[in-house]
Amino acid sequence: MNPKEKFMAVFAGVVFLLIAASVVTCVLRRRSAKDEADSKRAEVIANLDARVKAWWGMAGLLGLSFLLGPNATLLVFAFSSLLALREFLTLSETVPEDHAALCVSFFLVLPFQYFLVSIQWYGLFTIMIPVYAFLVLPVFPAIRQQTTRFLERTAKTQWGLMLTVYCISHAPALMLLTIPGYNRQNALLLFYLVFVTQVSDVLQYVWGKLIGRTPIAPGVSPHKTVEGFVGGGLSAVGVGTLLWWITPFHPLQAFGFSCLIVLMGFGGGLVLSAVKRSLGAKDWGTSIAGHGGVLDRLDSLSFSAPIFFHLVRFFFAV
């Protein structure tokens, strides 16, 4: 298959999956309408319905950005980072003296990070936030001499930038890699990362709802179960392995990378749930109906993207 045919196949596959999900939801809703007594079940189905509808929107947006080219894709990710950073910092209590650092984070650091991706300056892209922003940002509140919870406030701003801007920007950064024998197909690799990450989340949710019994960490994330993680994770690894033909990997390598994506994604979901709880919230926001906030959807990607990017770069790129 040439790249164009691969894109068409992938596109058709995603549309098919979404139609299947919509049909299943519709059938479930009809069935539960007959059985009015079970309100908890109806609630789960209403949430499922909202989630599937939101998936149409998110897949449509990403698909459209792929059609429009790398810069459009980059803009979609930059905007997602902006929304996620906003959610993160809204929940992290800051004081008026932090205003300069927050302005710099939103209006300089975030656009500059994505600008570095667009001009393909790898060297600065990997250190701009962890080194430069890390050292410069705390200087602003320090000049203002506001020392109450200084370390806590600074750390929250830095965590926000690392997770929502630095980590997430590694997903579209896949497009700047030069992989021998994989010309003009990097968007497929980005699709692969996003797809396996999200499918892993979805399948863990589905398996958990069907046969989930044993919670993994009920104090952090009550819906994550051993059965959901094992069943969903293994199915997602299966899906990722079967999709080897859209990547530069052999099937066995695709299997390894899928395992990596699933494990990192699981870690991301868990860690960000813990962060969310320590900030006193249940969802990061309300912007995606049924899902919560943007960061509720990007939590696993923020952990899988950087590691995936670096390993692909290390072993496959020139």
Place this chain on the structure above:
Amino acid sequence: MNADLFLVWATRLLVGAHASGTPSSTAQRIYFANHTSHLDAVTLWSALPPDFRAKTCPVAALDYWGANSFRLHVSTRLFHAVLLERKVRTGSDPLAPLREKLRSGQSLILFPEGTRRPQRLPATFKSGLYHLARAFPDIDLVPAYLNNLYRLMPKGSLLPVPLTTGVQFGQPLRLLAGETKPAFLERARQSVIALASTPPS
């Protein structure tokens, strides 16, 4: 009207302004809220249902918003604000323009603290709210809490940080028979404080 829609759209995009507990009828009201930033009035105004907005004017300080022609244009033309003289001189009636608006059937957005304060909870209220409540006993006074705006654009800053904000409306209150001015103002302040959701620990 298009300028209004643009303003609402821009506000929603920039600061969210998620409304909850919004009153449902278009009856005339005085909305009063905590005051922490320049964006407060437009945020509260944007959180109102569309058919309320045309009938609601924010109250702004004459000494600031009337200080030059640019500010005057922004406040009175763009935001349809009614300007209030903050420094009370003997013999003058600073509330006269507000009474006139209320008599013509308009609703008002009032910040009874009188000035912006960079803090989560409102400070003591000035007496204007009491005088209006006494002069217009049939108009509902609706408390509103503006969440997070004190972090968006603290006093002296030029750029707002695009954090998400919320507007929480409360149950209407009125002046009780025989209620003293300090008691009423404190009750009004507590009704705003009660709407402040518990902050993250």
